[in-house]
Amino acid sequence: MRIEDVRRHLTTPLTGPAYPPVVPRFTDREYLNIVYRTDPDALRAVVPEPLRVAEPLVRFEVMRMGDVTGFGPYTEAGQAIEVSFEGERGEYLHAMYLDNFPATASGRELSAYPKVTGAPSLYVDSGTLVGALDHGSLRVATATMGYKHHELDEEAARAQITVPTFMLKSDPDYRGEPRVQELVRTEITDIRVKWAYTGPARLQLFAHALAPLADLPVLEVVSASHILTDLTLAPVEPVFDYLSSMS
Template sequence: MNSCTKLRGCVMTRPFSTPHVAPLYKALPYQYLGVRKISAYCRCDPDALRAFLPDEFELLGDVCEVFQLEAPDAGPLGHYSESGVVIPMTFDGTPGAHVALEYVSSDDSLAAGREIWGYPKKMAEVPFRSLENGGFESSTIRRGTTIISMKFTPGGDAFEKPVMQPRFQIKTFATADGTGWDLYQVIRNDLANVEVRDHQFGTVELELKGSDDDPLDRLGVESVIGAESTLIDFLLQGGRILKSLDAA
């Protein structure tokens, strides 16, 4: 295994990702500029949320975040949009949040997210647009079905948000013969150099439609306690391997 990476200030002698002659995504870090994100914070049935967490994580509270975002400049990943569900949790006593479902509009972002940090990304269309009233609307369309719809209007009340950073993910890869797993790791990912350029509380119209492949209907949403829109810059770096678990 080649241990030389650009993060350590040296030149790699092997490609960072496949295909070998033209890697799908480049080495870290990735500088994100002008990311617009709309979020709905939903009170849910705790038992429903718990079912979305890997066994290694403990649920923290009963509020999850449903988000949609547009990243117009993600460095070498270019322009893409994304959505997902984030659940507050703890690992070994440390609070953070787990991205339980995630949808993305580009193949390089999908592959990098899954292969580096273990984010559960799936391909989808995630159109995102500004509204004349200063709000935003976005939807997530997967295999021809709209599974998330959000319309954010500025001007809502402030509310208390759960802890949503750092992210804790499970990174796992199946063996080539399909009989088990090559690895099963707990990964921690922290954003760096975060700059909030705009923040607004607001109200949101939220619709979720689930299926066996995308079980958004099983979140047990009881109410929306608040919504926000943010515009941020940040640096996305490598994660930390906290624990390598038995993959057998």
């Protein structure tokens, strides 16, 4: 393979890449969102500067992807922390767990999504919407919400899931030193909210050494939503370079 051909391949393995070269479109992306209040000191311990924590709020989300171009259906769960950056309100993606390896690899390599493998699920049980996350054979999170109890205003639903998202991109060099270390920003675009509901909700987090969601403890459930959408994710853009700030 010629050098110029190698340069056109941006993923590995070279002749059988881990994920396809597509901009994914999400159709029937179904959310269960539980926003809860947590310990502000615990948040400050995990949110990187120059992001700022105002209200100590975390959104636990479970997302069932009905259809994603290039990846097919899969399920994802994680935590997003309310933050601000240079006066702009947004969320910092703290942790994400997926049951689809190509989507995990793509999210980490092409962007900065903090994705690792896990076993999330979203289903209805006796009139209750259930979002769960297992790590191996162990349960680390269980969220429950009354199934479609009250319609949620479409604009309120849209506002909840389209705030700017911030992530930390860290890539080491071959000596283990940081080669890229940036704070990046992205957002959801081209969104269509198909329906949205709210209802009573609860959230349990269980301590786990390698899936430490419970390090951000649930002190009070603030709100809950169940939303079905079609959407696209915008490419990330760097907004702060940690390596340049050292000089």
